[in-house]
Amino acid sequence: MTVSNTFNGITLALSKGRIFEETLPLLAAAGIEPAESPESSRKLIIETNRADVRLVIIRASDTPTYVQYGAADLGIAGKDVLIEHGGTGLYQPVDLNIAKCRMSVAVPAGFDYEAAVQRGGRIRVASKYVRIAREHFAAKGMHVDLIKLYGSMELAPLVGLADVIVDLVSTGGTLRANKLQEVEEIMQISSRLVVNQAALKMKRELLQPVIEAFAGAVKS
Structure with a gap:
C-alpha cells in the first residue's frame, strides 16, 4: 500500500x-x-x-x-x-x-517463578509487549492476565500491579536498582x-x- x-x-x-x-x-x-x-x-x-x-x-x-x-x-x-x-x-x-538487547521475564526478589511456571497457575504480567508475552506464556501452557503499560515497567510488581514483567533488558542495571531479577530470556533483539x-x-x-x-x- x-x-x-x-x-x-x-x-x-x-x-x-x-x-x-x-x-x-x-x-x-x-x-x-x-x-x-x-x-x-x-x-x-x-x-x-x-x-x-x-x-x-x-x-x-x-x-x-x-x-x-x-x-x-x-x-x-x-x-x-x-x-x-x-x-x-x-x-x-x-x-x-x-x-542489541534481549526480551526477558523479570520478577521481584523472593517471587518463586519456577514454582509458578510448574503449577501452570494464573499470574499477572505487565508489559508493553503483550503479543510477545502472550505467545511466550501460552507456549508454557500458562494462564496469564496481561496488563499493558507504556513505561516504568519495573514499578508494576513493586506496587502489586503485576507478579512479573516482560521487558527489554540491556545491562540489567534498572532491574537491579529496583530489586528485580531477570529469570528467563525470551529472545534476542x-x-x-x-x-x-x-x-x-x-x-x-x-x-x-x-x-x-x-x-x-x-x-x-
Missing part, C-alpha cells in the same frame, strides 16, 4: 537515540549523510547530502506503520516492535545487528531494515543499492 507523496526519492524512517546513532555508519556505507542530528534539531524531516534521500524522525513503535502504508519507503525497527506490529506488508531483507513492498517494485533502482550497502556494511 502506498500514499501520494510529492517527494519522489527515498524516505527512510528512523527513531532518535540509540537506533539513529548506530545507523550512522550504515548510512555512511550507502553514501548518505544526514544534514543535521535529530537530537539537536526540532525538524521531523531531515535532509541528507543526497537530494534523493531524506530521513523522517518518528517514534520507534511507529516505524512499521509508516513503512507499511508507504509514508516511508524503508525504515529501521527492532525485532520487538516488528513482532508487536505483526509485520504486515513489510519486507525484512537485513538484520542490521544494531541496538536487534534492529532490522524494513522495506515497503510496493516501493521496492516501483523504486527498485533507488532502493536496491541502499539495501545492498547496508547488508555489506553488516557483513564487514
